[in-house]
Amino acid sequence: MKSLLNPVVLFKNSLCICLCIMSFMAQSDTAEDYEKALISFNQEEFRESYIHLKNALQKTPGHLPSKLLIGRIFLIDGYPDAAITEFEEVVQAGADINLVVLPLANAYLMKGQFEQIIDLDIPRNANRATQIDIYLLKANAYIQQDNYTLAESQFRHAKQKFGDDIRVINGLAQMALLNKDFAKAREIINQALAINPSNAQSKLVSGLIYQAEKHYGNALIEFEAAYQNSPEDPAIMRALANSYAQTGNIPKASALVSEIEVQGLGSLQTKLLKARLLAMSEKNKEADVVLSELSQTLSLVDKGDERYISKISLVAGITAHLNQNYDVSVRELSRHLNNEEPSTELIAMLAEGYIRTNNNKAATQLLERHENLVLDNIQIASLSCDLYLSSNKVFKCDSLVQQLKQRHGEAQYILLLEAKLLNRRKRPKDALNILQTKLADNKSTDTILFRTGLLASLGRYKESLIDAQILLAISPERLSYLNLNIDLFIRLEDFEQANVLLQKVLQQDPNNLAGLIHQSRIRFAFADLQGAHASIQKVLAMDKANFSALLLSGQILVKQNRLDDAINQLIGAKTVDATSASPRELLVSIYKQQDRLDLAISELDQLLKLRSLESEYIHEKAKLYLALNQPEKAKRELDILFFQWTEQPKKLVQLSRLQMTNNDTEGAESSLKAAQKQAPNYLIAQLEYTELLLTKKAFSEAYTHINKMQKSFPNNANVHLVKGRYFKETGKLESAYLHYYKAYSLSDNFTAALIELYKLASQNVHRTDIMNIFNKLIESQPEAHFNRHLYADLLFLEGDMSQASKHYEKLILVDGLPNKANIYNNLANIVSSSDIVNAMSYAKQAVNLNPSSSSILDTQGWLYTKNNNPQQGLNILRQAFTLNSDSPTIRYHLAYTLNKLGRTQEAKSELALALRSDQEFKERAQAQTLLLELEL
Numbered sequence: 001m002k003s004l005l006n007p008v009v010l011f012k013n014s015l016c017i018c019l020c021i022m023s024f025m026a027q028s029d030t031a032e033d034y035e036k037a038l039i040s041f042n043q044e045e046f047r048e049s050y051i052h053l054k055n056a057l058q059k060t061p062g063h064l065p066s067k068l069l070i071g072r073i074f075l076i077d078g079y080p081d082a083a084i085t086e087f088e089e090v091v092q093a094g095a096d097i098n099l100v101v102l103p104l105a106n107a108y109l110m111k112g113q114f115e116q117i118i119d120l121d122i123p124r125n126a127n128r129a130t131q132i133d134i135y136l137l138k139a140n141a142y143i144q145q146d147n148y149t150l151a152e153s154q155f156r157h158a159k160q161k162f163g164d165d166i167r168v169i170n171g172l173a174q175m176a177l178l179n180k181d182f183a184k185a186r187e188i189i190n191q192a193l194a195i196n197p198s199n200a201q202s203k204l205v206s207g208l209i210y211q212a213e214k215h216y217g218n219a220l221i222e223f224e225a226a227y228q229n230s231p232e233d234p235a236i237m238r239a240l241a242n243s244y245a246q247t248g249n250i251p252k253a254s255a256l257v258s259e260i261e262v263q264g265l266g267s268l269q270t271k272l273l274k275a276r277l278l279a280m281s282e283k284n285k286e287a288d289v290v291l292s293e294l295s296q297t298l299s300l301v302d303k304g305d306e307r308y309i310s311k312i313s314l315v316a317g318i319t320a321h322l323n324q325n326y327d328v329s330v331r332e333l334s335r336h337l338n339n340e341e342p343s344t345e346l347i348a349m350l351a352e353g354y355i356r357t358n359n360n361k362a363a364t365q366l367l368e369r370h371e372n373l374v375l376d377n378i379q380i381a382s383l384s385c386d387l388y389l390s391s392n393k394v395f396k397c398d399s400l401v402q403q404l405k406q407r408h409g410e411a412q413y414i415l416l417l418e419a420k421l422l423n424r425r426k427r428p429k430d431a432l433n434i435l436q437t438k439l440a441d442n443k444s445t446d447t448i449l450f451r452t453g454l455l456a457s458l459g460r461y462k463e464s465l466i467d468a469q470i471l472l473a474i475s476p477e478r479l480s481y482l483n484l485n486i487d488l489f490i491r492l493e494d495f496e497q498a499n500v501l502l503q504k505v506l507q508q509d510p511n512n513l514a515g516l517i518h519q520s521r522i523r524f525a526f527a528d529l530q531g532a533h534a535s536i537q538k539v540l541a542m543d544k545a546n547f548s549a550l551l552l553s554g555q556i557l558v559k560q561n562r563l564d565d566a567i568n569q570l571i572g573a574k575t576v577d578a579t580s581a582s583p584r585e586l587l588v589s590i591y592k593q594q595d596r597l598d599l600a601i602s603e604l605d606q607l608l609k610l611r612s613l614e615s616e617y618i619h620e621k622a623k624l625y626l627a628l629n630q631p632e633k634a635k636r637e638l639d640i641l642f643f644q645w646t647e648q649p650k651k652l653v654q655l656s657r658l659q660m661t662n663n664d665t666e667g668a669e670s671s672l673k674a675a676q677k678q679a680p681n682y683l684i685a686q687l688e689y690t691e692l693l694l695t696k697k698a699f700s701e702a703y704t705h706i707n708k709m710q711k712s713f714p715n716n717a718n719v720h721l722v723k724g725r726y727f728k729e730t731g732k733l734e735s736a737y738l739h740y741y742k743a744y745s746l747s748d749n750f751t752a753a754l755i756e757l758y759k760l761a762s763q764n765v766h767r768t769d770i771m772n773i774f775n776k777l778i779e780s781q782p783e784a785h786f787n788r789h790l791y792a793d794l795l796f797l798e799g800d801m802s803q804a805s806k807h808y809e810k811l812i813l814v815d816g817l818p819n820k821a822n823i824y825n826n827l828a829n830i831v832s833s834s835d836i837v838n839a840m841s842y843a844k845q846a847v848n849l850n851p852s853s854s855s856i857l858d859t860q861g862w863l864y865t866k867n868n869n870p871q872q873g874l875n876i877l878r879q880a881f882t883l884n885s886d887s888p889t890i891r892y893h894l895a896y897t898l899n900k901l902g903r904t905q906e907a908k909s910e911l912a913l914a915l916r917s918d919q920e921f922k923e924r925a926q927a928q929t930l931l932l933e934l935e936l
Helices: 007-029 032-042 046-059 064-076 080-092 097-111 114-118 128-144 148-162 166-178 182-195 200-212 216-229 234-246 250-262 268-280 284-298 306-322 326-339 344-356 360-369 378-390 394-408 412-424 428-436 445-457 461-474 479-491 495-508 513-525 529-542 547-559 563-576 582-593 597-610 615-627 631-644 649-661 665-678 683-695 699-712 717-729 733-746 751-762 767-780 785-798 801-811 820-831 836-849 854-866 870-883 888-900 904-916 924-935
Strands: none
Touching: 032 046, 032 064, 046 064, 064 080, 064 097, 080 097, 097 114, 097 128, 114 128, 128 148, 128 166, 148 166, 166 182, 166 200, 182 200, 200 216, 200 234, 216 234, 234 250, 306 326, 306 344, 326 344, 344 360, 344 378, 360 378, 378 394, 378 412, 394 412, 412 428, 412 445, 428 445, 445 461, 445 479, 461 479, 479 495, 479 513, 495 513, 513 529, 513 547, 529 547, 547 563, 547 582, 563 582, 582 597, 597 615, 615 631, 615 649, 631 649, 631 665, 649 665, 649 683, 665 683, 683 699, 683 717, 699 717, 717 733, 717 751, 733 751, 751 767, 751 785, 767 785, 785 801, 785 820, 801 820, 820 836, 820 854, 836 854, 854 870, 854 888, 870 888, 888 904, 888 924, 904 924
């Protein structure tokens, strides 16, 4: 029921006058019982007053003061029928209408008998205050009938007749507010405040106007001022409590509601507010009790009264909604709205109920039927946008936001909607910009909560935590805010603080699902896989379809290497939430680990249905097709990436490398040209393009391109490196040396340049000069192990085995050094002629480190042969040959070993093949000599 003027307040306002008159009338002829009753009434001891009045009326049944006073007690105790009987008898008996009309009208109001109020005549002898009260009561009755035009006419008649009465001005301001003419309402209420700046009712209306305009901070200031001037007015107390709830101050709101109840001023509105606060504090069971009591009270009324039946449906619907019983909520609220004009709050509640019961179509139809409310209410507008976004109708949400902006300008709630829309359009930074500029001073919990989530989604957890702690300061015991803070502390790896808050959660509710999930996350972070698994299993025992628990369980099982069990959990997770990418992404990772690449691709296909043309997924598919050696399918995915990345130079370079792996030189060239077009000064793209030209052996074009780069980057080491490669590819090794050396000179320890110099030195190009470079580097940087390794290899090639051995022996003492197998292998070769035992030891260590290297196996096999164990040598040399049948060195060693075993023909055949090879090998002369010997 809508209410502008509280009947109890009107009753109390008239009480002072009537009691004075009654006291005067009773001075000489009122019985002692009435006097006692009057004293008890004034002390609000209504039960004692009633007993005295019953005594008085037994003695004098027609005693009008007693009848009038007992009628008021009936009214206070909630028996309007009995009160009306007493008041009507008093009127018929000729009592002063000024004493009776207001309590009688209030009784009619409580019964919903609005026509009776409207039909009241204004008595000729009614005083000014009574006449104004009757106009106000009639206006209120019209408001209950939703006839705002006639209601406003009552206020205007009163203003015309009595001038600037502050109650009438307040009423006119409320009418403008009901008609959503906020500017007019503000103008009128300012007139009232000019008359009396501290009038509690004017402050109340001013606060309601601010609240309607979504200026919640200003509304709170006005309500607090109204409360200071009229601390016992339940309408003001409820408004202030609502305002505290609106701004997230649940403790203060709850304290006010308790105060209202202590005063015995409970009402439908008060009980609904109490239920709301309990629900906001996540005490839904208590909310259910309150609303069930109210529903039971309403169920005692006449079943034929449709308005009361509608109220019962309203209470049942709200109760069910607060307790998340959305099926019942939808049924009851729908029944209520069949008989009543919908309010914005109920439309929002019903729409949410439809959404929760997976009936988005009904929710959309409901909101479209009430489009006028959508444009006037932030909650409904937000729901509409969410529905449009969930059905991929982003343009509709965008259109709605634009209409809201045209109608209301850049009101704060519209800006918040716009930020949400930007975030859903994958523009979180733009959304955050609105929050941090235009909404920087907005202190509403909705804004803070959205900003918290947005910052977290951007990985800005420290900033997100600041907002989360503001929310927690507003409601320190609220479980959702506690869990939000725990989540952020975990993300920031502040597990100590996370644990402190977690204990508060589990102390309040040991079976809190979010808390148990956080407990599992913390244990998981500390590699307590068993404990993490136990916590998450507790969650799943209570809720088998908990998405977060299934996902986390899958992650834990992956760490435990229980991949098949993990797959089962993740399949469960994606079944619960088919729109979430996380379980499918983890399944892709598992299937890749199991080399089940077809299944990984299948999951990626499903992910692409969720996020159409998501480049990350297409990229992954392309790599999987490359691994499966399916070049055509890989090319298809890479071509899609080209069109997606056509304006992203770095991505295009990355793409070109995959295209080269797929032998798609033409595609790689297109990607690199596009990258250079987008970023003409992007050197990496130019270098990669030059490398591609060299791979294609388009030397003339490559040379032109290199010279162009040199003009833009004259002293860039990478440009000289690629120019060195050009000269090397075209056989101009001296020029190649000059540019490789220049590249090294421009950038100390330029590894790529040092490797190229090493390669030239290996071909005996400027070997001495290059060895001097490495020698100086080692002297200045003795811990530069990679450089020492290259230098030792050059010494080995130069034949300086003594110096090479010294450096190799230093290197094998370095823990974790890569390619240590080659070092052991070279040491084995160095000492093979002087210390066969150590040579065999080195060779064995080399094989242990890299058992699949043909050259390392060749060394070990050759050493066995040289150490008079040709049979073992042959076995190992066969393995080496299997790994590299093209090596003339291995063929020579095989031939030598076969000859040792007396298998001359086979030896001759291997020797012939070794000598026929175009490759150079050190033992060619020995192979020729052996072949001649065997042919004699």
